[in-house]
Amino acid sequence: MSTLVVVGSQWGDEGKGKITDYMAQKADVVVRSQGGNNAGHTITIEGEKFALRSIPSGIFNPKIKNVMANGMVIDPKQMLEELKGLEDRGIKNYQLFVSNRAHIVLPYHRLLDGAYEKFKGDKKIGTTKKGIGPAYADKVNRIGIRIADLIDPKIFAEALKTTLAIKNMELKMLGEEELDFDSIYNEYVEYGKKIKPFVCDTSLLLEEEIEAGHKVLFEGAQGVMLCIEHGTYPYVTSSSPTGASVPVNTGVAPKYIDNVLGICKAYTTRVGEGPFPTEIDNEIGNYIRERGHEYGTVTKRPRRVGWLDCVALNYARRVSGINYLSLMLFDVLSGLEEVKICYAYSLDGKEIKTIPATLSELERCKPLYITMPGWKEDITNVTSFDELPENAKAYIKKIEELTKTEIVIFSVGPDRTQTIQLKDFFK
Known part of the structure; x- marks a missing residue:
């Protein structure tokens, strides 16, 4: 048995679609556990972009069983339009299963x-x-x-x-x-x-697949900081995208969850309203936004941009059970003189390392930064950790130190081939 949960560890839009697509090549089943068509995954395959809204990311592989689980809310009209759009682009041979309880x-x-x-x-x-x-x-x-x-x-x-x-x-x-x-x-x-024709009891299907020893990949929408239970309430989504919510959202027993992979950008973004302690509202923020094409997959709204927030990342790790990290859009930071990582907040003169419960407290939080030298080199063609510039290596190691979590993947571009896996954790 091998199961893997892929969760966004920030405010969504971390690049979950790419990693789910990448890891799905090893999976037998890909499950979308919650949310609806308010979220979007952009997947690039051989230079061609596909924007998925509610369909699981394994839809491109005819051997993979794709499950839309009971924790989702499904717009039937949009779902059928999305399938037609995929079929119009040649994606016609797929396996899709829709929960009768969604x-x-x-x-x-x-x-x-x-x-x-x-x-x-x-x-x-x-x-x-x-x-x-x-x-x-x-x-x-x-x-x-x-x-x-x-x-x-x-x-x-x-x-x-x-x-x-x-x-x-x-x-x-x-x-x-x-x-x-x-x-x-x-x-x-x-x-x-x-x-x-797609409808069945997907909980039963998943139990059968897991007990048969097949690899199952669970993906959610949004990110942990938008969780209805643990996010920056009320500026959150309407469901829980945490790894902890997957058993309830899919009808799978908790004992079947092996690993939780947290997806995070090398910086932080947020869409919509709400406090954002590390937000960069200057030319550096604009530089990162344009290099990272930080505009919503569904809404096309410009995303708010900030430095990497390890307070939020550690909070997400704790409440979601994250035991590995994948660092996305690492190449976007190339060209900056220096890069910053928030390691703590200052709240009314006191240093804290967790997310306050109230918006008024979070709005008063000031980020405390570690400043590190940046790198000028283009890293979009690297294929290993050793090929990275020394300053880029130091950045990864500092994140691991601050989060006490191993980075097992880093991404240096949108294509599958620009994904560097450092450890095989989905066997």
Whole structure:
């Protein structure tokens, strides 16, 4: 048995898609455990870019079983559009399995997502307005509609009638137009028919695969610092992308999780609102943003950029059970005179090394930095640790020292071939 969880260890957009794609070449099964189409993975294969939103990253390999687990909220319309887009580009031979227990995103979720943001004004979260949060809210409120409901026209009709009555009251209260039952039902029942061949009990499937000794790779959306439980609340996502959440989100027993690989950039980025202690709001920040093409895969919004934050990284390691790290976009830092790593915060004159619970405290945190010499050399063609400039080697070693975690992969470019694996940990 060999299982590996790949998690984002910052605020998302760390390059999980590339590493999942890279590690998937060794996997028999790739599982997307949570989130929805509010997240995007950009994968580059032989110079060709693919932007995945909800489909697992193993979809490009016909030998891999791809699972959309119960912890996801799935937009049926978007999912089918994404599959068609892949098929139009020649990705037609794939294996896909969709959990019958996953909840679905419906038109009223998207409307409510936008309406809530508008209502909050200056306190808005900065969501993608894809309806993900409202869909998770319905799940918790026990009025959600699941894939199992969608593929049964009679059950779907009953569930939609009940929930839509509630949602129309919410929409009216927020100044939005009410929605028509027939138009939603007629459209989505057709989606259900198209999705039905993919639907199964994925928890049972995963147990069978693991017990057969097959390699299973779990991937999540967003990053640990956006976790609904442990992130910078309320500027978080609506689910838990931690390694600890994978058993609940997939129906797999905790005893089956072998390793958790934390993905982090060589610097830090964030999309949306919320405190960001190491943010660089100057020409260096712009330099990193442009070199790293730091714009959202789904939203195209420019990402906020900061120095590597080891306080956040250590926090993510602790709450997510990370035992290895993968350092992404390392080449982006080439050309800088010096680089900085945040090792602690100063909060009201006191040094701390953890994330405070309240936003007001986190907003008062000032980063304490270690400053190191940068490197001018182009590292995009290196194929080993030994080929790196001495200053780049020192940067990696300092991160390992500060996080007490081994860096087993570093990336020097977008392609699979620009991924240097230092240790075989997925056997």
